[in-house]
Amino acid sequence: MMIKQAALRAIQLMDLTSLNNNDSPETISALCEAANTKYGTPAAICVFPEMVVWSKLELGRLGLGAVKVATVTNFPEGSINIQRAEAETARAVAAGADEIDVVFPYRALIEGDVRVGLQLVKACKVACADKALLKVIIESGELQTPELIRQASDIAIAGGADFIKTSTGKVSVNATLEATRIMLEAIKASGAKCGFKAAGGVRTAEDALQYIELAESMMGADWVHAENFRFGASSLLGNLLNTLNDADVVEKDDY
Numbered sequence: 001m002m003i004k005q006a007a008l009r010a011i012q013l014m015d016l017t018s019l020n021n022n023d024s025p026e027t028i029s030a031l032c033e034a035a036n037t038k039y040g041t042p043a044a045i046c047v048f049p050e051m052v053v054w055s056k057l058e059l060g061r062l063g064l065g066a067v068k069v070a071t072v073t074n075f076p077e078g079s080i081n082i083q084r085a086e087a088e089t090a091r092a093v094a095a096g097a098d099e100i101d102v103v104f105p106y107r108a109l110i111e112g113d114v115r116v117g118l119q120l121v122k123a124c125k126v127a128c129a130d131k132a133l134l135k136v137i138i139e140s141g142e143l144q145t146p147e148l149i150r151q152a153s154d155i156a157i158a159g160g161a162d163f164i165k166t167s168t169g170k171v172s173v174n175a176t177l178e179a180t181r182i183m184l185e186a187i188k189a190s191g192a193k194c195g196f197k198a199a200g201g202v203r204t205a206e207d208a209l210q211y212i213e214l215a216e217s218m219m220g221a222d223w224v225h226a227e228n229f230r231f232g233a234s235s236l237l238g239n240l241l242n243t244l245n246d247a248d249v250v251e252k253d254d255y
């Protein structure tokens with residue numbers, strides 16, 4: 001695949017993300033405006049729960065109602081408090097979020113608890129009902145071993161995850177091709193309808209190309225579209241636009 005083709009596809013596969021402590025209505029408006037590229041829009045924007053309503057309004061104002069709004073719950077710590085994660089998820093869905101990225105209780109799994117993760121995912125899935133997709137962040141960089149990455153993936157899928165996602169972007173090791181391979185193997189073996197999201201540290205068209213090629217080789221070219229495959233990224237869009245030679249919007253390098 002040519003790099004420009006990968007850049008174009010990566011825009012459409014992206015959850016354009018801003019999860020910063022200093023996010024404000026103004027920065028989220030700018031994020032929504034950045035979603036309006038001349039090469040199309042990202043699949044979603046991903047923001048903190050308190051920005052969901054504002055994001056919906058802003059995307060509507062810009063005529064970008066087709067762009068989904070994703071948000072995060074149990075984030076970034078991945079606690080074992082099932083009730084809190086469920087309540088956060090229910091509130092985010094009620095606020096209008098289309099997609100919920102919930103952090104799996106990965107530390108509990110590392111300590112040998114295989115039960116709490118399944119229960120938490122199931123509870124959040126119920127909270128999403130048929131109103132929102134549930135994306136489960138397994139924090140693969142903290143799980144470290146292939147066995148734990150596979151186990152977390154299997155549990156999340158068994159709990160009803162619509163996507164499994166590598167990382168919060170808030171730890172030292174985020175998305176890697178190695179974790180991607182293990183997670184895609186889990187999806188394939190499950191036979192379930194479950195997508196995959198590479199998140200954290202994906203910054204260039206060259207990075208995106210490697211993930212797309214890996215996913216295509218494992219799952220088939222037809223599988224790699226926004227219904228099944230996403231990039232979660234806060235600083236990829238500028239590089240993609242540069243790659244596509246879009247001289248007038250490259251200044252938005254932050255997104």
Ligand SMILES: O=C[C@H](O)COP(=O)(O)O
Nearest residue numbers: 169199200201232233234
């Ligand atoms: O879910 C998306 C991640 O938080 C984004 O990570 P990033 O800032 O490294 O692109």
